[in-house]
Each structure stands twice: as C-alpha cells, then as structure tokens.
Amino acid sequence: MSKPVLIVGGGPAGLSAAHALATVGQKSVLVDKQQTLGGHPIHSGYAKLVPSGEWARDVIGAMVDRVEQNALVEVHKGTTVKSFAGEPGNFTAELDDGKSVEAASTILATGFTHFDSINKPEWGFGTYPDVVTTTQVEQMFSSGAGVRCPSDGRKPKRVAILLCVGSRDRQIGREWCSKICCTVSSNIAMEIREELPDCHVYIYYMDIRTFGLYEDTYYWRSQEEFKVKYIKARIAEVTSDGEKLIVKGEDTLVKRPITIPFDMVVHAIGMDPNVDNMVIGSIFDVKLQKHGHIEKASTYSAMSGTSRPGVYVAGAATGPETIDDSIAQGQAAAMAAMTHTVPVKAAAE
Amino acid sequence: MPIHEKSLIRPEDLVEGSGEAHIIDGVDVSGHWSTFIKSRVVKDYNEDMEAEIAALPGGEFIHRCWQCGSCTNACTVNAINPDFNPRYWIYLIRTGMEEELLRDKDIIWQCVSCHKCSYTCPRDVLPEGVMKATAHWLELKGHTPKSHSTVFDEVFAEQVIKTGKIEEGRVLRRFLTRTGQPLLQGWVLTMALRMIRHFPIKLMIHMGLANFIHPRTSGWGRARAAIEEYVEEQEAEHRKALKLDQPAE
Incomplete structure (x- = not known):
C-alpha cells in the first residue's frame, strides 16, 4: 500500500488535486488552515465566477462536497503543517493538531492573499466608507444585499472602478500584473449595470488585459451591451467633498486634469503572494521567486515541480492565477505527485 | 518666471496682468510677470450626451469605440486639418465632456462622408455616421446654424x-x-x-x-402620407431623446 499524498490548501487547486488522486484510487491527506474548505472563492464570498457565470458557492461548494465525501481523502481543517522532512516517497509531516502524516509526496496549493488597499492610502480606502474593494462588491452580490454605499445604504448613481490597485506598481513593490482583475472588474461592472440600470460605471485603466477569450465576452460585451465606460487614467487621489467622493487624475486621452464626483469607488485589488509564504517556504524548504511566490521548476521538464524533489505546487501559490487554471494545475500536480506513490518497480514493468 | 510654453495654452485660458492692480480671487497679483493659467480641470461628465448622439441616425454604435484612432488615421479631412479628429470627439461624447466638444463645433460638420473610417474601424463603430449624428445634434441643440x-x-x-x-x-x-x-x-x-x-x-x-x-x-397621396407620418415619428423621437420641448423647426 503506497503512502498518501499530502496536499496543503483546500482551495480550487488543492480540491482539484485531491479529487484527481482519488479518481485513480490514490489516497491523500488534505490540510487547510481554515475551518472550512474552498479557499478564497468560499471564504472571501465570491459571487458569480468568471467565465462560467456560475455561483462560487454552487460550483466550488460542489468541489468541496466531492472531496469531503470521498473516503480516499483524509481532511484536516483548521490545521497547518508544523514541520516537514524526508525524501521523495518517504516524507513525514507534523501537523499542529499533533498528528503525524507519512506522505509519498506533497502538493502545495497554498494560494494567495488579497492586496490590502490600506497600502495605497491616496485612494481613500480605510478613510472613506464608500471606497471598497472588488472582494467587497463580490460579497454584496453573493450575500444578496446588492450594491449599496456602505456609508448610508443608498444605491450608487455613479461608480468608479480603479484598476491595478496593488498591481504593476513599483512604489509598493508589486511589479506583477494580477492577471484576473481586468476581467473581474468588467464582470462586476456588468453586474452593477444589470442590478442598477440607472447607475453609470466607469473603469479607470492603464491597459485593459482581458486576455484570451475574455476579450469579446467581457471587455467588448461590457462596452457594447452594458455601456460601461473605460477611461485611460491612473487616478492620483480619492478625496471627499463631504457628500461625494472626488476622484482626481488626468484623462490622458484629452490631456486634461479631471475632478469627478462619485458615489462609490471600487479598488480592483491584486493578488499578493500568500502572507505565509516565508513560513511555508522555510517549513517545506522550497525556494520563493523574487516577488515571494513559490518558485516553479521548469515547465518543460518538470511541470508542477518546485525547487525540492517530491514537493509540487499548483494554483495561485506560484503567482496570480485564474480559478480555472488553478484547477487544471491541481490535476497536473496530482499527476506529478503520483510519480512517488507508484512503486518504482511496478511502474518500470 | 515667464511661461515658456505659453503657445501651448489656449489664449482664452490665459489671464495676463496689465502691470496695474490685478486681482484674482481677492489676491493682488499685479506685476509684469503676472500671467496665470485658468483652471482647465474637467469637473463633471454630462452623462446624457452619448445616449443623445446614439439616438440620432448614424450614432447607434458610438458606445463600441475603444479609442484606437484608426478612424482619425484614415480620415480624409484630418489629412488637411489635424484638428478634425473623430476619435477625440467620440471620446468626448462618450465621457460627456460637452464643453470640450463645443469648442470644435465649427469643424465637426466638415466630414466629407468618404467612409474610409467605416471600412477601417475594427469595432464597427461607423464613425462617419457618428460625425453625421454629431453635426445633427449640434444643429438640433442650437449650437450651430443649419449647415x-x-x-x-x-x-x-x-x-x-x-x-x-x-x-x-x-x-x-x-x-x-x-x-x-x-x-x-x-x-x-x-x-x-x-x-x-x-x-x-x-x-x-x-x-x-x-x-x-x-x-x-400618380397615386402619390398614400405614399406621401406614409412618408410624412414616418418622418414626423422620427423627428418626434429625436426631439424626445434630446429633451427638446419645441419642434425642431
């Protein structure tokens, strides 16, 4: 009987890996620091996902159920890995609930942390209650409350979405594009226009990166069907005149400064490396790349690999990633992790 | 300090002191150096503009524009007069910068309808139609006399x-x-x-x-009645979209 695969993190990537392993009869031990599985789509209260348009609680919830009901997956919730040692095929992990796990290999599906907008004070988050993040807007939808100004519960008449908050910004050491925010923002903009047809939605952008097939289904559709307005400007500051939020910047296409009143300002927050990555990197003895994400081995020769043999990685732990790709990488990592669970001799024959 | 790039500022935005008492916002700024630039800040958007232009024939697809500039690059009139810039005007209309648009009211009608823009536009905005609708809008709103x-x-x-x-x-x-x-x-x-x-x-x-x-x-009477009814309907719709209480003529 081969040893199980240790999976750290029960978000889309970890759930996908556990399910893939169980599908071929391979045992796994899934450890998650939260009391419930599902990762950000569940804990952060995402609403309808891109690009399926399905509710996170339905589809990611189904992934959770599928794993929790599977006898081949041993789930440890509210638990972290304290120490990790050994060789490929023969690792030992100590959990902080006192349990010890013998594992053939490990998959790190430890995900990311949302950028904290407080680190860009000039854009008013934390100062004005009606400055919110994309995550908060997702929660407004998923809770069924709808989009309302937190200050007084009114329906906003004019909403500004600021892109690249916590992305593509040397000032705060975020030199990466968070990949998903353009598409998520155009999706949110359409949802706002759908819920509140009288509300005008403006997206302030540096570039629009609704990559691949999101071009027509999100960027074009938001303009053509939902009349969302895109303005090329990086906002200088968000202040208030006591009644409305005042957004200041330069409209670069007309070379004019702008000072425009808004009811609500939404920060399209980026994906930071998981705040625990320093600890994770040290416990599992894997290298982090220069921005603090878990470093990947060569895609061509060692897909899903890290700097340590037998330890694999999937999803947003390696950098900003979409949910769909995280799920795909979870399966890929499961395949790689199987290298150590199948007895070498049997595999050779 | 002299303003070196004064030529880049629109003359109406410059306030120049005469050397005598020159007071701005209650502050005496007289002196030979006292040239000031008025605020050029765009303070708000007129959010009705795009819908108004879109309600006129030709303007239907203005909301598709993503500002690539293909129309302006292809434009026959732009080659002669660089101030003729369909890309820019579409942007002003879509964002609702009415004052800016009105600065160019005397050249917008100069579109020669060559349709080079229509053929080059990657998003099928039909900029020629937008120019036509915009010229019409300027007339209906009384900003320009009938061309x-x-x-x-x-x-x-x-x-x-x-x-x-x-x-x-x-x-x-x-x-x-x-x-x-x-x-x-x-x-x-x-x-x-x-x-x-x-x-x-x-x-x-x-x-x-x-x-x-x-x-x-012969037998024109019925056709005439139908056409008149249609034209009246259309004009009433346009007046309604532009919130004009009085008939256009």
Missing part, C-alpha cells in the same frame, strides 16, 4: 415628399434662396450659357414649365 448640406437635404426631401418627383431647377433655386445666396452666381450662369449653346430645347421647355406646373407621381 448648407442640411438645408439642401431639406429642400430636396420636401419636394420629393410633396410630389414624388425632383425638379433640379427648383431644388437649386430654393436651396440658394434659403441659404441666402444670390440666384445668379458665376457657376450658375456658366451652366445656363452652356445649356443655351447646346440648346436642348425639350429639356429647357420642360424646366421652364416646371416653374409653373408641378407634376406629381
């Missing part, structure tokens, strides 16, 4: 709707009268003289008679 081409269209359409026929001489006369131009212009005389030289007697009799007799297409 000659609008007057010509009206004269032409009036006659067709009334009789089902076109009498060129009469269209020309009415157009010249309505636009306040002399009937006897050099080119009209040249045309008349050349016609006399070739002496197309049948045509000339026909044209002469047309001044007194206005033949109609």
Whole structure:
C-alpha cells in the first residue's frame, strides 16, 4: 500500500488535486488552515465566477462536497503543517493538531492573499466608507444585499472602478500584473449595470488585459451591451467633498486634469503572494521567486515541480492565477505527485 | 518666471496682468510677470450626451469605440486639418465632456462622408455616421446654424415628399434662396450659357414649365402620407431623446 499524498490548501487547486488522486484510487491527506474548505472563492464570498457565470458557492461548494465525501481523502481543517522532512516517497509531516502524516509526496496549493488597499492610502480606502474593494462588491452580490454605499445604504448613481490597485506598481513593490482583475472588474461592472440600470460605471485603466477569450465576452460585451465606460487614467487621489467622493487624475486621452464626483469607488485589488509564504517556504524548504511566490521548476521538464524533489505546487501559490487554471494545475500536480506513490518497480514493468 | 510654453495654452485660458492692480480671487497679483493659467480641470461628465448622439441616425454604435484612432488615421479631412479628429470627439461624447466638444463645433460638420473610417474601424463603430449624428445634434441643440448640406437635404426631401418627383431647377433655386445666396452666381450662369449653346430645347421647355406646373407621381397621396407620418415619428423621437420641448423647426 503506497503512502498518501499530502496536499496543503483546500482551495480550487488543492480540491482539484485531491479529487484527481482519488479518481485513480490514490489516497491523500488534505490540510487547510481554515475551518472550512474552498479557499478564497468560499471564504472571501465570491459571487458569480468568471467565465462560467456560475455561483462560487454552487460550483466550488460542489468541489468541496466531492472531496469531503470521498473516503480516499483524509481532511484536516483548521490545521497547518508544523514541520516537514524526508525524501521523495518517504516524507513525514507534523501537523499542529499533533498528528503525524507519512506522505509519498506533497502538493502545495497554498494560494494567495488579497492586496490590502490600506497600502495605497491616496485612494481613500480605510478613510472613506464608500471606497471598497472588488472582494467587497463580490460579497454584496453573493450575500444578496446588492450594491449599496456602505456609508448610508443608498444605491450608487455613479461608480468608479480603479484598476491595478496593488498591481504593476513599483512604489509598493508589486511589479506583477494580477492577471484576473481586468476581467473581474468588467464582470462586476456588468453586474452593477444589470442590478442598477440607472447607475453609470466607469473603469479607470492603464491597459485593459482581458486576455484570451475574455476579450469579446467581457471587455467588448461590457462596452457594447452594458455601456460601461473605460477611461485611460491612473487616478492620483480619492478625496471627499463631504457628500461625494472626488476622484482626481488626468484623462490622458484629452490631456486634461479631471475632478469627478462619485458615489462609490471600487479598488480592483491584486493578488499578493500568500502572507505565509516565508513560513511555508522555510517549513517545506522550497525556494520563493523574487516577488515571494513559490518558485516553479521548469515547465518543460518538470511541470508542477518546485525547487525540492517530491514537493509540487499548483494554483495561485506560484503567482496570480485564474480559478480555472488553478484547477487544471491541481490535476497536473496530482499527476506529478503520483510519480512517488507508484512503486518504482511496478511502474518500470 | 515667464511661461515658456505659453503657445501651448489656449489664449482664452490665459489671464495676463496689465502691470496695474490685478486681482484674482481677492489676491493682488499685479506685476509684469503676472500671467496665470485658468483652471482647465474637467469637473463633471454630462452623462446624457452619448445616449443623445446614439439616438440620432448614424450614432447607434458610438458606445463600441475603444479609442484606437484608426478612424482619425484614415480620415480624409484630418489629412488637411489635424484638428478634425473623430476619435477625440467620440471620446468626448462618450465621457460627456460637452464643453470640450463645443469648442470644435465649427469643424465637426466638415466630414466629407468618404467612409474610409467605416471600412477601417475594427469595432464597427461607423464613425462617419457618428460625425453625421454629431453635426445633427449640434444643429438640433442650437449650437450651430443649419449647415448648407442640411438645408439642401431639406429642400430636396420636401419636394420629393410633396410630389414624388425632383425638379433640379427648383431644388437649386430654393436651396440658394434659403441659404441666402444670390440666384445668379458665376457657376450658375456658366451652366445656363452652356445649356443655351447646346440648346436642348425639350429639356429647357420642360424646366421652364416646371416653374409653373408641378407634376406629381400618380397615386402619390398614400405614399406621401406614409412618408410624412414616418418622418414626423422620427423627428418626434429625436426631439424626445434630446429633451427638446419645441419642434425642431
């Protein structure tokens, strides 16, 4: 009987890996620091996902159920890995609930942390209650409350979405594009226009990166069907005149400064490396790349690999990633992790 | 400090001191150096503008624009006058920068409808139509007088709707009268003289008679009623979209 695969993190990537392993009869031990599985789509209260348009609680919830009901997956919730040692095929992990796990290999599906907008004070988050993040807007939808100004519960008449908050910004050491925010923002903009047809939605952008097939289904559709307005400007500051939020910047296409009143300002927050990555990197003895994400081995020769043999990685732990790709990488990592669970001799024959 | 790039500032945005008492916002700023630039900050958007232009024929697809500039690069008029910039005007309309748009009201109508922009636009905005709709919008809102081409269209359409026929001489006369131009212009005389030289007697009799007799297409009455109803409907819709209480004419 081969040893199980240790999976750290029960978000889309970890759930996908556990399910893939169980599908071929391979045992796994899934450890998650939260009391419930599902990762950000569940804990952060995402609403309808891109690009399926399905509710996170339905589809990611189904992934959770599928794993929790599977006898081949041993789930440890509210638990972290304290120490990790050994060789490929023969690792030992100590959990902080006192349990010890013998594992053939490990998959790190430890995900990311949302950028904290407080680190860009000039854009008013934390100062004005009606400055919110994309995550908060997702929660407004998923809770069924709808989009309302937190200050007084009114329906906003004019909403500004600021892109690249916590992305593509040397000032705060975020030199990466968070990949998903353009598409998520155009999706949110359409949802706002759908819920509140009288509300005008403006997206302030540096570039629009609704990559691949999101071009027509999100960027074009938001303009053509939902009349969302895109303005090329990086906002200088968000202040208030006591009644409305005042957004200041330069409209670069007309070379004019702008000072425009808004009811609500939404920060399209980026994906930071998981705040625990320093600890994770040290416990599992894997290298982090220069921005603090878990470093990947060569895609061509060692897909899903890290700097340590037998330890694999999937999803947003390696950098900003979409949910769909995280799920795909979870399966890929499961395949790689199987290298150590199948007895070498049997595999050779 | 002198303003080195004064030439880049629109003259109406410059406030220059005369050397005598010069007071701005209660502060005495007199002196030979006292040149100030007025605030050029855009303070708000007029969010009705895009919908108004979109309600006029030709403007339907303005919301598709993503500002690539293909229209302006292809534009025949832009090659002659760099201030003629369809990309820029579409942007002003979409964001609702009305004051900015009105600065260019006297050149927007100059579109020659060559449709190069229509063929090059990757998003099928039909910029030529947007130019037409914008010129129409400026007229309906009273920002510009009716252009000659609008007057010509009206004269032409009036006659067709009334009789089902076109009498060129009469269209020309009415157009010249309505636009306040002399009937006897050099080119009209040249045309008349050349016609006399070739002496197309049948045509000339026909044209002469047309001044007194206005033949109609037989059974035109029903078509006329239908067309009039449609035109009235359309104009009422446009007035409603532009929130104009008074009829356009």
